[in-house]
Amino acid sequence: MSAIPRTAWPSHWTSGWDRFAHSLIRHWLLLFNLSLGIWTLLPWLAPILMRLGWYRPAWWIYFIYGLFCHQLPQRSWFLFGPHLTPSLAAIQVASGEDADFFALRHFLGTPELGWKLAWSDRMVSFYGGWFLFGLLYALLRGRVRGLRWQAAALFLLPMAVDGITHMISDLWGVTAGFRQTNAWLAVLTGNLLPPTFYAGDAWGSFNSLARLVTGLGAAFGLIFWLLPLVDRALHRDGSLTPQATVSGGGKIHDRHRIIC
Numbered sequence: 001m002s003a004i005p006r007t008a009w010p011s012h013w014t015s016g017w018d019r020f021a022h023s024l025i026r027h028w029l030l031l032f033n034l035s036l037g038i039w040t041l042l043p044w045l046a047p048i049l050m051r052l053g054w055y056r057p058a059w060w061i062y063f064i065y066g067l068f069c070h071q072l073p074q075r076s077w078f079l080f081g082p083h084l085t086p087s088l089a090a091i092q093v094a095s096g097e098d099a100d101f102f103a104l105r106h107f108l109g110t111p112e113l114g115w116k117l118a119w120s121d122r123m124v125s126f127y128g129g130w131f132l133f134g135l136l137y138a139l140l141r142g143r144v145r146g147l148r149w150q151a152a153a154l155f156l157l158p159m160a161v162d163g164i165t166h167m168i169s170d171l172w173g174v175t176a177g178f179r180q181t182n183a184w185l186a187v188l189t190g191n192l193l194p195p196t197f198y199a200g201d202a203w204g205s206f207n208s209l210a211r212l213v214t215g216l217g218a219a220f221g222l223i224f225w226l227l228p229l230v231d232r233a234l235h236r237d238g239s240l241t242p243q244a245t246v247s248g249g250g251k252i253h254d255r256h257r258i259i260c
Contacts, residue, residue: 025234029138029227036131043124047079047115050108061118062108069119071105074174074201075211077121081114085121085203088175099175122211126159129219137227146228147221155221159214166207182206 043065049058062071073095074088083090092098095107109115117124137144147155169177178184182198185206201207 028230028234029134029141032227033131033134033138036127036134040128040131043118044079046118047109050115051080058108058115065118065123066105069123070101071116071119072101072174073104073107073109073116075120075122075207076116077124078109078114078116081109081112083114083202085201085208086113087200087202099173101170101174104174120211121208122159122163122215125212125215126219129216130223133220133223134227137223141231144224144228146232147225149225152221152225156218159218162210162214179207 042061046058046061046065049055049061065071073086073091077084078086086094088099090113091104091107094110094113095104097103097107107116119127166177166179169179171177174180180199186198196202197204197206199205
């Protein structure tokens, strides 16, 4: 059976659908930020559910976000425990695992150590930055033109370098790689800072601060390149024209053009 041509639909159907579609387009930034808000808050819900004993829904959150993140516990934040970032040694004792990458990433926590977020500290800053800068763009909308793609790439570059060097370092193991000790940085700075700044992933260490700062920088570059780009495209298309209305025939009219 062939599909019914759109022109054969009742006019109130086409008009209603066009109004709905146009409303979605006009409010795309609100929908984008709402979606980002849900996406960035769900990882925080996982440890809360674990704390309440609701393990199955928590497990599903860990599983879904594990598709986008390594979830290594020594590079994640823990809630309801004595430390925001437990040491790798404490995690190994609590989990009974050694330095195996895949075994460690499946460790969720304990009541004594706390429960980890469903993604790493880098993802907290990167995707959390999407949400924060998305809200900031909504406040500044119409007053900023946005970044060129070359500038956005420069903001993304430090996170790429940090992530790639971590990946290479992990080939030697999570306890033996050059990003675990950061001896190179100690030499460059003449050991001016405490040993805890150079080694490990605890909060306040070089590794943790690098992931936080580069993640936020990358999020800023991406959001302030992408969102103004989408806004300009929709304005050129006429979809965001304030005077746009939908006629009974299902066409969106404005003073510049007609969109069928």
